[in-house]
Amino acid sequence: MEKILDINQLSKHYGPLKAVDNVSFKIEKGHVYGILGPNGSGKSTTLGMVLNVVNPTSGSYSWFEGLTSNHDALKKIGAIIERPNFYPSMDAVQNLKLVCKIKNISTDKIEEKLELVDLLSRKHSPFKTYSLGMKQRLAIASALLNDPEILILDEPTNGLDPQGIRKIRDIIQHIAAQGTTILLASHLLDEVEKVCTHVIVLRKGSMLYCGPVEEMNKNFGSILIDAKDRTTLAEFLKTQTYAGSTEDTMDGFEVKLLSDVDTTKINQDAFNAGIVLSRLMFKKQSLEDQFIELTNN
Numbered sequence: 001m002e003k004i005l006d007i008n009q010l011s012k013h014y015g016p017l018k019a020v021d022n023v024s025f026k027i028e029k030g031h032v033y034g035i036l037g038p039n040g041s042g043k044s045t046t047l048g049m050v051l052n053v054v055n056p057t058s059g060s061y062s063w064f065e066g067l068t069s070n071h072d073a074l075k076k077i078g079a080i081i082e083r084p085n086f087y088p089s090m091d092a093v094q095n096l097k098l099v100c101k102i103k104n105i106s107t108d109k110i111e112e113k114l115e116l117v118d119l120l121s122r123k124h125s126p127f128k129t130y131s132l133g134m135k136q137r138l139a140i141a142s143a144l145l146n147d148p149e150i151l152i153l154d155e156p157t158n159g160l161d162p163q164g165i166r167k168i169r170d171i172i173q174h175i176a177a178q179g180t181t182i183l184l185a186s187h188l189l190d191e192v193e194k195v196c197t198h199v200i201v202l203r204k205g206s207m208l209y210c211g212p213v214e215e216m217n218k219n220f221g222s223i224l225i226d227a228k229d230r231t232t233l234a235e236f237l238k239t240q241t242y243a244g245s246t247e248d249t250m251d252g253f254e255v256k257l258l259s260d261v262d263t264t265k266i267n268q269d270a271f272n273a274g275i276v277l278s279r280l281m282f283k284k285q286s287l288e289d290q291f292i293e294l295t296n297n
């Protein structure tokens, strides 16, 4: 698989504050990556470093398997890391023409990109008349003008209403479906879950998880199990290979599962061991629970 970005033990420290600490991950072509973390976890700083606007304290990164210098690589990247900023009295086409001039690229793709972000019908309206969502969509069109290999977005739906959020998400998915690799930073689990194929979870600058979104969700869940005689039940659970860490709660033992289980079989096995269960409930841990668990521990 073609590598787009390789980040190796990258750190950014501001005095004693470790904004990003020893983060390593790879971005491969054709996937949608989310850097997920609460506010202040180091998402923007990570993007800033790979976009050459923040100097790393240590570590390294290389774009496109090191075949191009980091400076030249920037020409193959489309990035939106600030609030969209265009000339207020100029319309979309005029603004994008100016972007093409500054970047020294052809104006051929302006109409196509405006259509992609659903702004064709408003292409002659001045930028100052645009809603926040339209401004963000124009920024996406602008970042795509040179057909970049990768599109980088920092909190793309921040401040938008639900409709605006939906529209941006649809556009991101559409761009990804056309083969463009995407890296987005977000503090919204729901956004990453809906849009991304891979996720990098950051907390206080450290990386907690990196891998496919569905594997983050790969968790066998837990069971809540109870019986009148809790001592015998505890002994029974110790002999069961599916039983992981066990928490003694008011409602019974909450047992993390280490493998898939069949609750009917648990009930039968407990009965055979002389235990009559008063409660047996299977609980699947949601991605949200796992994210909170990951970022809280």
Ligand SMILES: Nc1ncnc2c1ncn2[C@@H]1O[C@H](COP(=O)(O)OP(=O)(O)OP(=O)(O)O)[C@@H](O)[C@H]1O
Pocket (backbone or CB within 6 Å): 014, 017, 018, 019, 020, 037, 038, 039, 040, 041, 042, 043, 044, 045, 046, 187
């Ligand atoms: N120039 C700076 N000087 C000092 N500290 C900084 C600087 N830039 C960022 N930080 C700190 O580094 C940490 C990480 O910030 P960063 O903006 O990367 O987080 P983030 O995950 O993008 O959060 P948010 O979503 O709130 O922007 C924060 O504690 C922030 O205050």
